[in-house]
Amino acid sequence: MFGDVRLRMFDDRDVDMLRELSTDPYVPTIGTLPSHASRDDALAYLQRQRQRLRTGAGYPFCVADRVTDEALGTAGLNFTAPASGRASAGYSVAPRHRGRGVAAQALVALTRFAWTVPGLARVELYIEPWNVASVRTAERAGYEREGLLRSHQEIGGRRVDMLLYAAIRPSNVSGNAGA
Ligand SMILES: CC(C)(COP(=O)(O)OP(=O)(O)OC[C@H]1O[C@@H](n2cnc3c(N)ncnc32)[C@H](O)[C@@H]1OP(=O)(O)O)[C@@H](O)C(=O)NCCC(=O)NCCS
Structure with missing residues (x-):
């Protein structure tokens, strides 16, 4: 929970x-949400998120209005190499x-949650340089820019550069088993 939003299960x-x-x-x-998703497409996306949670591939959350609980968006952590602490x-x-x-x-809420995950030391964001709204989001949430990863991955059929932002676990916050 932070500000006007709360993270909850889908x-x-x-x-x-x-x-x-x-x-x-x-x-x-x-991501895996198809363009102009039908109701069935959206339900299948939700199933995939539940599966990711079950298998430990990530923690997918719905971003909801803190007061009305209306769904506003998505926020999630992805673990590609769980033993890495990233x-x-x-x-x-x-x-x-x-x-x-x-x-x-x-x-901010997601990052606070991240520090309750045992062994997690670092949360990374990969942002295309044109995506100013995402860059501002990262900076507002306290993430620091670490560099530009050139030709980092394929998006929409072409190789793109990615800005790397990261937050590291505050030294006074230890992970607990209650994540
Ligand atoms: C990125 C995203 C989540 C941000 O949504 P949001 O929280 O509603 O963001 P806002 O519109 O409030 O904008 C955040 C900031 O960016 C600024 N901003 C937004 N669009 C901008 C633009 N085109 N040019 C310059 N600044 C812009 C806003 O002024 C605001 O700045 P502030 O923090 O100084 O007030 C949303 O645009 C989105 O879902 N994009 C598609 C998915 C995506 O790109 N996800 C991130 C992948 S890395």
């Missing part, structure tokens, strides 16, 4: 938010809920 009633999110042309290129984070906000800093609040 629920089938979040399909409308996911369908709206899927109309953003960039979102389908960076995770990457991702976030998105449905188009009609943008423009009021929801992602930065969600990222």
